């Protein structure tokens with residue numbers, strides 16, 4: 084049986100943190116064994132917000148690739164590629180842009196929220212809201228359909244973008260004839276990971292994230308500052324682990340002593356400092372194989388370049404096939420005549 088095609092993307096704007104890992108990437112590690120998997124480093128999309136800072140995007144393409152390989156994304160199973168290198172995506176974006184109204188883009192809940200955030204940050208004059216930004220759902224529809232992605236693993240915040248893509252596909256097919264595939268979202272089982280401060284979401288801009296590249300010293304500092312049960316003042320006070328971030332991370336990394344951690348905390352037999360130290364040690368164990376792989380790839384840059392080149396080559400072939408069909412459907416297939 085033919086494997087189904089999966090496509091997902093990630094913006095190269097920073098290193099991977101625990102929120103990415105447990106919220107999305109750990110699921111990709113399973114999916115890579117079952118599907119034909121295209122993993123896009125969405126540098127064009129990152130540039131919509133960072134057009135004036137290209138070196139940041141460039142640097143993070145490399146960082147992100149190292150992160151992805153170090154967590155165990157297998158380049159023999161996953162086509163890791165760079166969005167900007169697939170010109171067909173840009174081409175499709177132009178054609179799809181006729182199929183979407185401005186009103187519909189402004190109504191997209193993801194775009195709406197992000198515009199509100201920009202206005203709060205840069206003032207209410209709309210100066211920061213570019214054409215490229217408002218249109219990024221169209222470009223994302225091109226990302227997905229260029230590879231005939233059938234399933235798109237995403238977090239909940241991305242659902243409106245998948246819906247928008249499905250609408251574009253339906254409109255395209257109804258005007259030009261059945262050409263494109265309508266993708267389905269594949270929701271991650273744990274889409275949201277809490278931050279060190281107890282915030283419902285771990286995020287770079289929230290300053291509450293633990294990164295996979297954090298060294299021991301940083302890890303120590305961060306875990307020591309993690310929010311615990313505020314009612315617990317002295318080390319033998321009884322506490323509620325369910326509202327403690329330290330316990331939350333013990334659970335996340337599947338500490339095999341979890342029951343003991345919980346019982347001792349509830350019984351007032353475990354001080355927060357000791358509990359945090361145990362967590363640091365368990366996190367180091369969890370990170371050990373990831374750090375080892377990262378060191379390997381950091382010292383073999385030619386291998387990393389080769390992986391990206393191969394992934395991009397395969398992605399390009401697939402996108403070309405789609406482009407060929409799209410051009411025929413739209414009657415702009417001049418070169419194939």
Ligand code: TRP
Nearest residue numbers: 090091092093094125128223226
């Ligand atoms: N918008 C996604 C994010 O910010 C990244 C992304 C780019 C993506 N292209 C994609 C996700 C295609 C799924 C499919 O997380």
